[in-house]
Amino acid sequence: MIEIKGLTKKYGSFYALKDLNLTIEEGTVFGFVGANGAGKSTTFSILATLLQPTSGEAWINGISIxxxxxxxxxxxxxxxxxxxxxDQLKTDEYLDFYGASYGLDAQQRAVLIPKLLDLVNLSNKRNDYVDLLSRGMKQRLCLARALIHDPKVLILDEPASGLDPRARVEMREILRELKAMGKTILISSHILPELAEMCDTLGVIDSGELIAHGSVQSIQEKLQSEKVISVKLTGSFADAVRFFENDPLVSQITEIRERGILQFLYKGTEEDQLALLRKAITVGMPVLAFSEEETDLEDVFMEITKGAGTL
Known part of the structure; x- marks a missing residue:
């Protein structure tokens, strides 16, 4: 488990991180979302004991940083x-060097390194020089290096940065396997949909402050005061528009005629939606489908950071 209390990093009058309070349960994947300069790398550097906080404290598995x-x-x-x-080391020599640095003996390293290379899909590159590897391969090699001493916690700062789509998919699959192994993983990324798929919980940081924390769904529900409803019709749009306009919870009706769809913003609860659908059917509206559109993580992120100063 990771526990953070009042973590602050200040440079003069500038706060790179301000009063961060956070608990991350063992075996979970926590995603840190934020723009460049928001405070993600500062937080990770402090947790990795590479940077001293100005104030506050954090514990990793009960141990003070x-x-x-x-x-x-x-x-x-x-x-x-x-x-x-x-660059002048081969892939297995690179991992062997770091294994020795962590105190693993030669026999341990000989057993462990092939397993790590297999985990990160680099077994066929074992005898290749590091400088000949692609960026994606180097990223996976660096991940193997971080695993050489079998840590309980992984802190991964933008592990998919600069990777092509295929390499990102490969990295995502590796992280899923590590999660299945029971690792606690902290990961930051600008590839927000992938964070949504991988993470149990998310934290959104802006200007050094944590402004939202929870599951993707809970953050969406907290921020979305209005939902987007799509209604697929077979009959007259004019009649349907007049019907939905009369509901006080409906606003901003849009006609997508080529798809036979009417969309609008809706302020009501799920029970209100059900009542509206029942009423539409009762009065004879030719409704083929009635659904709430999902909001993706980019929309949530933009909404949160847009209002960061007022949250």
């Missing part, structure tokens, strides 16, 4: 957004 940083490093695998590789 400020009082016992060396013990914390045994618990975590950290993958920064920008990382270096030793």
């Amino acid at each position: 400020s009082q016992s940083p060396h013990e914390v490093r045994k618990q975590i695998g950290y993958m920064p957004d920008f990382f270096g590789v030793y």
